[in-house]
Amino acid sequence: MTFHFRPYALSPIAENNGRFFDFSPYVASINDDGAVAFQATLANGHSGIFTSDGTSITDVAVTASNACPVGLFSSHPDINQSGKLAVYGTLKSGDEAVLLMHPDGCTVAMDARDAFSGVGPLGPTMNEHDEVALRGTSRDGRACICVLRDALFHTIAEAGDRYLGFEGLPVVNDDGHIAFRANLPDGRQGIFVHRGTQCEAIATTGNDFEEIALFPIMNDRGTIAFAAKRTSGESGIFTAVSGRLTCVVDSNSGFESFRGILINDAGPVVFYGTPAGGQLGIYSGTDPIRHKVLSLGDTVFGAPVAAFALNPVSINELGQLAIRVALDDGRQFIVRGDPLA
Numbered sequence: 044m045t046f047h048f049r050p051y052a053l054s055p056i057a058e059n060n061g062r063f064f065d066f067s068p069y070v071a072s073i074n075d076d077g078a079v080a081f082q083a084t085l086a087n088g089h090s091g092i093f094t095s096d097g098t099s100i101t102d103v104a105v106t107a108s109n110a111c112p113v114g115l116f117s118s119h120p121d122i123n124q125s126g127k128l129a130v131y132g133t134l135k136s137g138d139e140a141v142l143l144m145h146p147d148g149c150t151v152a153m154d155a156r157d158a159f160s161g162v163g164p165l166g167p168t169m170n171e172h173d174e175v176a177l178r179g180t181s182r183d184g185r186a187c188i189c190v191l192r193d194a195l196f197h198t199i200a201e202a203g204d205r206y207l208g209f210e211g212l213p214v215v216n217d218d219g220h221i222a223f224r225a226n227l228p229d230g231r232q233g234i235f236v237h238r239g240t241q242c243e244a245i246a247t248t249g250n251d252f253e254e255i256a257l258f259p260i261m262n263d264r265g266t267i268a269f270a271a272k273r274t275s276g277e278s279g280i281f282t283a284v285s286g287r288l289t290c291v292v293d294s295n296s297g298f299e300s301f302r303g304i305l306i307n308d309a310g311p312v313v314f315y316g317t318p319a320g321g322q323l324g325i326y327s328g329t330d331p332i333r334h335k336v337l338s339l340g341d342t343v344f345g346a347p348v349a350a351f352a353l354n355p356v357s358i359n360e361l362g363q364l365a366i367r368v369a370l371d372d373g374r375q376f377i378v379r380g381d382p383l384a
Contacts, residue, residue: 048328049382069119071365072356080122118166129169158196176215211257222261260355270301305358346370
C-alpha cells in the first residue's frame with residue numbers, strides 16, 4: 044500500500060469568534076457525505092455537539108436546552124453515514140453516559156453505571172451499524188476496551204494477566220472488528236485486533252519495534268495501520284494486511300518521527316509526523332516539502348498555526364479530513380480538508 048499524493052484545500056467550518064468560545068481539547072469527525080461533527084464550549088459557558096455540511100451549522104444538542112439530558116459533553120462526537128453520532132457526556136443527573144444522537148435530535152443515553160465506574164478517556168468510534176467502541180474503567184477499577192452493540196456493553200479486553208492497560212482509542216470497522224493499542228504486563232506495547240471472540244496480536248515491541256504510537260487505525264477491509272519506531276532506531280508508518288507488515292514511509296524519506304496515519308478503504312491518505320529539522324505536520328505523501336497539507340508554523344487564515352488535532356475519526360472514504368486548528372493569535376477553527384485531485 045502506498046500514498047497517492049493529492050493537494051488539499053482547507054476550508055473553515057467553524058470559528059471561535061462569536062457564539063463558539065473553545066473547540067479544544069477534542070477532535071472533529073467527518074462522514075462520507077462530508078458532514079463534519081464537533082464539540083464546542085459556548086461563550087455562555089454551556090457546551091454542545093454540532094454538525095456542518097460546509098455551508099451552515101446545525102445544533103445537535105446544547106446543554107442549555109431543557110430537552111438535552113447532558114450537563115457536559117466530554118469527548119469528540121463520531122458521526123456515521125446515517126448522520127448518527129456517538130459521544131460521551133455527563134448527564135444532568137451526574138451520571139456518565141455514552142450518548143447516541145439521531146439527526147432528528149433524539150438522544151439515547153446509555154447509562155454507564157452498571158457496566159463501568161467511568162467511560163473514556165478520549166472518545167468513541169462508531170461504525171455504520173451503530174456499534175460503538177470505547178475505553179472505560181470497570182466496576183472493580185480495571186481499564187477495559189468495550190463495544191456497545193444491540194444496546195448492551197460487551198467487554199472485549201480488560202487489564203489483568205494479558206493486558207496492563209490501554210492507550211489511544213479503539214477503532215471499530217463495519218465487520219465489528221476492533222483494533223486497539225495496549226500496554227502489556229512485561230513492559231511491551233502492542234497493537235491487537237478483536238474478531239469474533241478472539242484477540243490477535245498484530246505487532247508488539249521487543250524484536251522488531253522499540254515503540255508503538257498511540258493511535259492505530261483500521262479500515263473496513265481489515266487493514267490496520269500505525270506509527271512505530273524500530274529497534275534499529277528508524278521510525279516509520281506501517282500497515283498490516285493478512286498478517287503481513289509493510290513499511291509505507293520511514294525516516295529515510297526525510298522525516299525524523301511519526302505520530303500516526305489516517306487510512307480509508309483505498310489505502311493510506313495522510314500521516315502526521317515531523318520532518319528532519321522541521322515541525323509536526325500533516326502530509327499526503329512521502330516528500331516533506333511537496334506533500335505537506337498543514338504544519339505548525341504555517342500561516343493559515345492570516346496567522347501561524349500553533350496547534351492542530353485529528354485522529355482516526357477525522358477521515359472519510361473520499362479522503363476528506365476534519366482538523367481542529369489553533370492559531371497563535373488565539374483564534375480556533377474546525378477545518379475541512381478537501382482533496383483537489
